[in-house]
Amino acid sequence: MAFGKKETGIAVIQPANIVRATIHIRGTAPYVMNRFSKKAELMLGMATPKNQKKARTERKARDYAQEFLDCQHRAAAGWAGMPAPGFRKAMIDACRTVGLVMTTAKMSVFVIADGVDVADGTPLVRLIGGEPEQIESHVRNDNGSIDIRVRAMWREWAAAVTVEFDADMITAESVVNLLDRAGRQVGVGEGRPFSKNSVGQGWGTFTVVEAA
Numbered sequence: 001m002a003f004g005k006k007e008t009g010i011a012v013i014q015p016a017n018i019v020r021a022t023i024h025i026r027g028t029a030p031y032v033m034n035r036f037s038k039k040a041e042l043m044l045g046m047a048t049p050k051n052q053k054k055a056r057t058e059r060k061a062r063d064y065a066q067e068f069l070d071c072q073h074r075a076a077a078g079w080a081g082m083p084a085p086g087f088r089k090a091m092i093d094a095c096r097t098v099g100l101v102m103t104t105a106k107m108s109v110f111v112i113a114d115g116v117d118v119a120d121g122t123p124l125v126r127l128i129g130g131e132p133e134q135i136e137s138h139v140r141n142d143n144g145s146i147d148i149r150v151r152a153m154w155r156e157w158a159a160a161v162t163v164e165f166d167a168d169m170i171t172a173e174s175v176v177n178l179l180d181r182a183g184r185q186v187g188v189g190e191g192r193p194f195s196k197n198s199v200g201q202g203w204g205t206f207t208v209v210e211a212a
Contacts, residue, residue: 081124
């Protein structure tokens with residue numbers, strides 16, 4: 001056990017029993033990606049405060065093809081990836097379905113990235129599924145106006161998720177089941193069922209197909 005024991009007044013701490021497992025998953029609904037692009041960050045920084053009048057400027061035509069490229073997470077090698085923290089968050093959220101203390105999962109379960117986003121360094125899990133299709137959706141902004149969001153969609157996709165966990169805190173079988181519950185009941189990416197902003201579009205769900 002990893003818990004400390006008192007012997008002659010001295011706490012004895014055993015090494016953490018850290019184990020890695022690769023869990024293969026398959027999407028059961030389309031995966032939709034919407035990376036926050038650098039252009040959007042710059043435009044956010046240049047936003048005019050509410051108490052100031054916005055200068056009249058000529059509105060440039062949007063480049064939907066470029067927005068489609070900008071919304072994708074890509075590693076330096078060119079492959080598309082899903083944010084690794086999204087899988088870990090989904091597993092922690094799924095703790096609600098089994099009554100597991102979420103802080104326990106935070107300390108015991110981690111997702112190991114296959115690489116990082118070449119633009120912003122986001123840790124990525126490699127997405128298996130070919131090239132995506134461009135989709136355009138109408139959304140309502142915070143100010144009530146209607147806008148168009150360009151996103152990348154993979155209708156069929158899979159991944160090999162590498163999970164590192166403390167085997168003294170959670171069993172390997174429980175980790176696999178927790179990831180499966182995360183896929184079925186929480187989801188990842190845009191429009192996932194357990195979104196803090198909406199009930200989602202039913203996108204981003206998955207199931208475990210094999211664990212090694």
